[in-house]
Amino acid sequence: MEGQASGVLPMAKPLSVCHGMGKYEHDQEGRLITAEYATLYVVNAYIPNSGEGLKRLDYRLQQWDVHFAEYLQQLAAKKPVLLTGDLNCAHQEIDIHAPKKNLRSPGFTQEERDSFSKLLIGxxxxxxxxxxxxxxxxxxxxxxxxxxxxxxxGWRLDYFLVSETLLEQVHDCFHLTDFMGSDHCPVGLVLRH
Incomplete structure (x- = not known):
């Protein structure tokens, strides 16, 4: 839609910016931007939706999630990672209105939630x-x-996931729910130096 965008609004210029994770089958959808800073990586992701009828669930779980986790681990081996974006998963029941009615809805299947836990939180x-x-x-x-x-x-699909080494630097994490213009609201994170 014209006039709509997604992205990260950093307060400092990155050292470098990389598009994708180096895997053509995923990168052609333009779902990933990584900004490298002196002390951390900021990864902005738009995780694939499993789609109507869960037609992309296997792709999401068996390919995207696996390769994305590997990519994040490669980055985290060098410096801490801050992952943000539309992760297309309401991780816990508290993250979705009417969880019982949505157990087989894209973004709230048990398989997606387990994968979220295993590949990202774990x-x-x-x-x-x-x-x-x-x-x-x-x-x-x-x-x-x-x-x-x-x-x-609603659903909580937009996150800031941070490497454990960054936890003490997290000053605030918030949702700008009064901001209109999309079916999602912006999310923000403030890190202390």
Missing amino acids: GGFTDAWRRQHPEITGYTYWNYRFNTRTSNK
Whole structure:
């Protein structure tokens, strides 16, 4: 859509910027941007949606998630990683309105949630927003077709996952829910020096 975009708004110029993870089958969809800074990598991802009827679930779980986890591990071996973006998974029941009704919906299948835990959280990352707000329901996506934003019947699909070595530097993680212009709201993270 014209006038809409996704990305990272950094407060400092990166040393380098890389598009993709070096795997053609994934990179052709333009889902990944990595900015390298002196002390960390910032990875902005738009994880593939499993699609209507879960037609892309196997691709997501068996290919994308596996290769993406390998890519993140390669980066993390060099310096800490801050992963952000639309990860297309409501990780826990608190992250989605009406979880019982959505158990086989793309973005909330048990398989996607298990993969999220295994490949991202289990790979040395922490969900910065959930760590600061363990009991709070906070959504970042609302379905336009059903006008769910007005009733706040949403999903939390947008995250900041940080390497454990960055946890003490996380000052704030927040959702800008009053910002309109998309079916997602912006998310923000403030790091201390």
